Amino acid sequence: MRKNVCKLRGIGKSFGTNDVLRGIDLDLFAGEIVVLMGANGAGKSTLVKLICGYHSLDSGDMELDGNPYLPVDPAGAISAGIVTVHQSIDDGVIPDLDIATNLMLDHLTRPNAGLWVHDRKLRQEATTIAQSMGITTDVRTKVAHLGVADRQMIAIARAMARSPKVLILDEPTSSLSATEAERLFALLDTLRDKGVAILYISHRMSDIRRVADRIVSMRDGAISGVFNDKPLEYDNAVTAMLGHAMTDIDITPVESGSPILEIRNLQLEADSPLINLSACDGEVIAISGLLGSGKSRLAEILFGQRKPYGGSLLIDGAPYAPESAGDAVEWGVHLSPKDRGTNAVIPTFNITDNISLPFLRSFTRLGLLSGNRQKHSADNMINQMGVVCQSAKDGINTLSGGNQQKVMIGRWLLKPCRLLLLDEPFQGVDIGARRDIGRHIRASAKGRATIVFVAEIDEALEIADRIVVLHESQIVGEHRNTNIDLNVLIAQVSGAVNTETTSTAL
Amino acid sequence: MKSDRFLDFAIRYGFLLLLVVLILYFSVAASGFASPRSAAFILQSVAITGILALGVTCTLVVDGFDLSIGSVATSALMLSAYAMVILELSAFTAVVLCIGMGALVGLINGLLIVKFRVPDLLATLGMMFLLIGLQRIPTQGNSISAGMRLPDGSNAEGTFSAAFLWLGRHRFDLFLEKLVPVPVVIFLLIAIAIWVFLGFTRHGRLMYAIGSNERAASLVGANVNRYKIVAYMISGVTASIGGILLAARLGRGDIASGNNLLLDSVAAALIGFAVLGAARPNAFGTAIGALFVGILLQGLTMMNAPYYTQDFVKGAILVAALVFTFYLSARQSAGGKSQTKT
Numbered sequence: 001m002r003k004n005v006c007k008l009r010g011i012g013k014s015f016g017t018n019d020v021l022r023g024i025d026l027d028l029f030a031g032e033i034v035v036l037m038g039a040n041g042a043g044k045s046t047l048v049k050l051i052c053g054y055h056s057l058d059s060g061d062m063e064l065d066g067n068p069y070l071p072v073d074p075a076g077a078i079s080a081g082i083v084t085v086h087q088s089i090d091d092g093v094i095p096d097l098d099i100a101t102n103l104m105l106d107h108l109t110r111p112n113a114g115l116w117v118h119d120r121k122l123r124q125e126a127t128t129i130a131q132s133m134g135i136t137t138d139v140r141t142k143v144a145h146l147g148v149a150d151r152q153m154i155a156i157a158r159a160m161a162r163s164p165k166v167l168i169l170d171e172p173t174s175s176l177s178a179t180e181a182e183r184l185f186a187l188l189d190t191l192r193d194k195g196v197a198i199l200y201i202s203h204r205m206s207d208i209r210r211v212a213d214r215i216v217s218m219r220d221g222a223i224s225g226v227f228n229d230k231p232l233e234y235d236n237a238v239t240a241m242l243g244h245a246m247t248d249i250d251i252t253p254v255e256s257g258s259p260i261l262e263i264r265n266l267q268l269e270a271d272s273p274l275i276n277l278s279a280c281d282g283e284v285i286a287i288s289g290l291l292g293s294g295k296s297r298l299a300e301i302l303f304g305q306r307k308p309y310g311g312s313l314l315i316d317g318a319p320y321a322p323e324s325a326g327d328a329v330e331w332g333v334h335l336s337p338k339d340r341g342t343n344a345v346i347p348t349f350n351i352t353d354n355i356s357l358p359f360l361r362s363f364t365r366l367g368l369l370s371g372n373r374q375k376h377s378a379d380n381m382i383n384q385m386g387v388v389c390q391s392a393k394d395g396i397n398t399l400s401g402g403n404q405q406k407v408m409i410g411r412w413l414l415k416p417c418r419l420l421l422l423d424e425p426f427q428g429v430d431i432g433a434r435r436d437i438g439r440h441i442r443a444s445a446k447g448r449a450t451i452v453f454v455a456e457i458d459e460a461l462e463i464a465d466r467i468v469v470l471h472e473s474q475i476v477g478e479h480r481n482t483n484i485d486l487n488v489l490i491a492q493v494s495g496a497v498n499t500e501t502t503s504t505a506l
Numbered sequence: 507m508k509s510d511r512f513l514d515f516a517i518r519y520g521f522l523l524l525l526v527v528l529i530l531y532f533s534v535a536a537s538g539f540a541s542p543r544s545a546a547f548i549l550q551s552v553a554i555t556g557i558l559a560l561g562v563t564c565t566l567v568v569d570g571f572d573l574s575i576g577s578v579a580t581s582a583l584m585l586s587a588y589a590m591v592i593l594e595l596s597a598f599t600a601v602v603l604c605i606g607m608g609a610l611v612g613l614i615n616g617l618l619i620v621k622f623r624v625p626d627l628l629a630t631l632g633m634m635f636l637l638i639g640l641q642r643i644p645t646q647g648n649s650i651s652a653g654m655r656l657p658d659g660s661n662a663e664g665t666f667s668a669a670f671l672w673l674g675r676h677r678f679d680l681f682l683e684k685l686v687p688v689p690v691v692i693f694l695l696i697a698i699a700i701w702v703f704l705g706f707t708r709h710g711r712l713m714y715a716i717g718s719n720e721r722a723a724s725l726v727g728a729n730v731n732r733y734k735i736v737a738y739m740i741s742g743v744t745a746s747i748g749g750i751l752l753a754a755r756l757g758r759g760d761i762a763s764g765n766n767l768l769l770d771s772v773a774a775a776l777i778g779f780a781v782l783g784a785a786r787p788n789a790f791g792t793a794i795g796a797l798f799v800g801i802l803l804q805g806l807t808m809m810n811a812p813y814y815t816q817d818f819v820k821g822a823i824l825v826a827a828l829v830f831t832f833y834l835s836a837r838q839s840a841g842g843k844s845q846t847k848t
Contacts, residue, residue, distance in 0.1 A: 325724060345722060347719060348717075349718065
């Protein structure tokens, strides 16, 4: 019999009148990875926050190793052996300190820690931890100078340095590339073998397939399905999470009209191969590639955030060389950026003000903003996108991630454009909202060209008429979205095919 | 939920209610408080601070901070005196010079912050020091008054012109003869202008967006750097207007006046966060914040509270307003509807 490390019974939590969790039962066994699935707003994050001591529970019991467990604060949870790696990485690391200090922070805060800091000893211990995690950078490097993936590994390394009984990971791969994610999974395998109980929260099917021993689906604050038996029934888990079966998307690529955007001999890096691509009226193109493949850079160039090393752009036949975001918008090029929290959301504004922000000029009469006209447009967009909210005056932060993303994309659909760019539009969005967004983008595609930048192939297949694969700043594949040979596509994305541009079914 | 609604009400109207209660209390307790003359006096006492505070509000909106306003105001004071008394220029030229100086200082502050990436507090702190020093150099550290002895042994020929003094001393008739001083009118005009600009124009909306998430604002096409520079220029111009009015009231270029301007105006802008539960810089709140301080001080003075308790009272209001803003609003959003972010 496996050891039941953490046992939750009848957990309930409400904020005001809103019952966020209603009677959750959950067991975490030693040496097992449990994947917790749930749409945005299902209560996953709240559950995690209860377990790791950020919130106190309203009803129910928690047991750890057979003893009652009731953390008063995060520090209490950690000393009891429950360690959490949060979704937003910068909560897990202190950017201005070096790697060594970050890794050893917990040693410094222990009650019996001495007064003096022994730098040499600190660095030695830190190096040992870092190496066990596969981090090879000098531990004296400032964390601010590291990439997102390395920071994430450091946050996890710090968690591991506490030798936890229970490890909770909240969407740990959302900013990792495929190889980096694989490093993380390998680590999780080791930890599982050592007998750590792991709770893994994710939307990504590819992650879930890779790591799950058991899947628990949550919906509306309750457990809606537990899947134990091998092989795991992924489809049923998704159904349990959504409350209804997911219909398969059937895309019929449209016959595209005349070209709107033409990319001619564009160079993303100093000596990189030339990129040629045109995007046509009514067409949705997905540009797919790993982190670092150049797709973000291409998006930045198209939106005037960066200059290309060579080549030119044409919009409707006229040379297009935007100097700034404002310039690009003037040209009718709209970009919904990735990482909405950093790049798009104005946290102190309500939904209406967030939606109307790029086009305030058109809501202005005699120099003054017209609140009514803004509200009218916002209400309209909320209906079109299916944003779940009480009114257009709700603060943006009262919305779940998927709904926030709908608002951020709706912002750029408010006015017609020639070229719509969506950089990772499905980041941190549950599958239901993802389908809503995809449907709306395809339905409104006429009259403009649309380019979607996504790392996940599943997402590209769901939305695009044409899929273009980037690898190391080069187009390595181009596919019309019918009967695509997935193996070829995956090989191109991961860089396994490194020949000249291979085109299939074009 | 009853308690939620009460909290909501308290956050929105608590500060205004407190203001009304204060006025009622002083009207009863201090004879002569509830009179037009006393009201005009209070307004006059807060007008200059209020004008500076409105400028600070603009920099707070873009998530900046301008520490140099106090020294811009005293520089304007000295510059106007120097221009009229020693250079014998007209009142109009002196005013234009001062406003130009304020705009220039704001421009330099803005450029230091957006182009040279100096953090706002440090850039404006540096500017503050620089101006405090600079305004003393032409007069070798002396105050300026009409007929003063110049370094070359002669006496200054120029005077403060009547038109200039009018700015600080004239009172318009309103119900009573000679009731409303010019600075009060200017304060109200600037307050309305900044209130409309921040609250009802797209530029104001974009400035709030920049203050909340600069990166997102730049990605919707706002020219972030230009707006930040404009905010500091507004702040510089309002500070120089404050300095001109102070000079016109005093009638001399007094090196030591205006010491309290910076702290008082920053306090008014911060107290403004608590008005109507805004929890962010706003022009209406700033004006109310300035009035609040003025009313309390006037009331206490009329009840014979000694002058040296004034700063203590201001500090106490500020701390109370900040608790009100940050603690209560934070509780409201934590206890409010869905915080369920996944």
